[in-house]
Amino acid sequence: MDKLSEKQVKHVANLARLDVSDEKMEHYRYQLADILTEIDKILSVDIKTDELLIAPTNNCNKYSADEVCDMLKKADIFKNANNVSDDYIVVPRVIDND
Numbered sequence: 001m002d003k004l005s006e007k008q009v010k011h012v013a014n015l016a017r018l019d020v021s022d023e024k025m026e027h028y029r030y031q032l033a034d035i036l037t038e039i040d041k042i043l044s045v046d047i048k049t050d051e052l053l054i055a056p057t058n059n060c061n062k063y064s065a066d067e068v069c070d071m072l073k074k075a076d077i078f079k080n081a082n083n084v085s086d087d088y089i090v091v092p093r094v095i096d097n098d
Contacts, residue, residue, distance in 0.1 A: 004029050004036075 013020040083090040
């Protein structure tokens with residue numbers, strides 16, 4: 001891509017709400033030119049397909065029917081818990097009140 005003008009760089013900087021000093025103008029000019037060159041490369045890729053790609057794989061979700069099962073008993077659950085208080089499992093605090 002051709003070298004950008006100072007006016008173009010200032011316009012892009014204004015759109016991005018950036019304050020570009022005169023010392024940095026040349027640096028930004030080259031960086032913007034590099035970005036636009038990369039965009040041109042991407043746009044120049046010839047894609048010859050009409051297929052719509054939703055996902056890069058052909059995987060399908062497999063669903064199973066819901067089945068009613070026996071409920072777990074409290075005694076079995078509390079057997080595996082480290083700290084139990086009445087009918088509750090006590091866990092470490094993860095949120096500070098500060």
